[in-house]
Amino acid sequence: xxxxxxxxxxxxxxxxxxxxxxxxxxxxxxxxxxxxxxxxxxxxxxxxxxxxxxxxxxxxxxxxxxxxxxxxxxxxxxxxxxxxxxxxxxxxxxxxxxxxxxxxxxxxxxxxxxxxxxxxxxxxxxxxxxxxxxxxxxxxxxxxxxxxxxxxx
Numbered sequence: 001x002x003x004x005x006x007x008x009x010x011x012x013x014x015x016x017x018x019x020x021x022x023x024x025x026x027x028x029x030x031x032x033x034x035x036x037x038x039x040x041x042x043x044x045x046x047x048x049x050x051x052x053x054x055x056x057x058x059x060x061x062x063x064x065x066x067x068x069x070x071x072x073x074x075x076x077x078x079x080x081x082x083x084x085x086x087x088x089x090x091x092x093x094x095x096x097x098x099x100x101x102x103x104x105x106x107x108x109x110x111x112x113x114x115x116x117x118x119x120x121x122x123x124x125x126x127x128x129x130x131x132x133x134x135x136x137x138x139x140x141x142x143x144x145x146x147x148x149x150x151x152x153x
Contacts, residue, residue, distance in 0.1 A: 005039040010084045012147055015042050019143045023103060027110050027134050028076065036075035038113065040106070045085040063087050064105050066112040080109040099140040107134045 004021050008014030020040065028035050041047075045061050052058050052065065063086040070077040082105060091101035108118075108131050118124040 003037045004035075005037070007039060007041045009047075010042045010044060013042075013084060013144050014147060015040060015144050016142050019139075019141070020106065023106060023134075023138055024110060026137060027107055028114075030134065031111075031114050033114050034075040036070065036077045038076065038110075039079045041079065041081045042084060043081060045083050048081055048083040048086070051081060061086060063090055064109045066109045068113050068115075070113075072115075076110075076113050078113040080106070080113070082106070082109070097140075099143050100135065102143060103138055103140050104131055104135050107131050107138075 004017060004024055006015050006017055006020060024035060024038060048062055048065055049059070052060055052062055055065075055067075061083070063083050065081045067079045067081075068077075069079070082102075084102075087101050087105055088098060090105075091098045094101065096104075108127065111127055111130055112118075116123070116127050116130070118127045
């Protein structure tokens with residue numbers, strides 16, 4: 001069983017491990033990949049903006065950043081940073097539920113860890129098709145929970 005670690009530092013909600021593990025296992029199995037260790041860091045726009053500047057030299061807001069630590073052909077190992085602020089905003093802009101957008105971004109990030117790229121129109125089209133395919137297969141119940149008391153309050 002793959003090791004999925006979730007670091008929930010967003011003040012208002014946290015991801016639930018069983019659903020995240022199920023999504024991860026589903027995508028990995030369909031892609032014929034094995035997962036050694038993936039950490040999801042659930043955070044905000046500010047954190048991802050800082051990471052984007054530090055590691056990519058770009059001052060922009062994004063919904064996710066993936067860091068792949070495995071060698072080619074080795075089991076997947078990496079970190080995924082998720083901006084809940086951006087995912088909420090994107091769900092409104094795309095007129096989809098927060099759960100759908102959150103799952104889409106997680107799947108997108110997993111595909112990056114598995115070697116897919118969206119740097120060119122053809123690659124982006126392929127990733128979008130895969131995201132949609134895997135998203136349709138998921139039961140998004142119990143993907144996250146709101147905190148009864150926000151962090152830092």
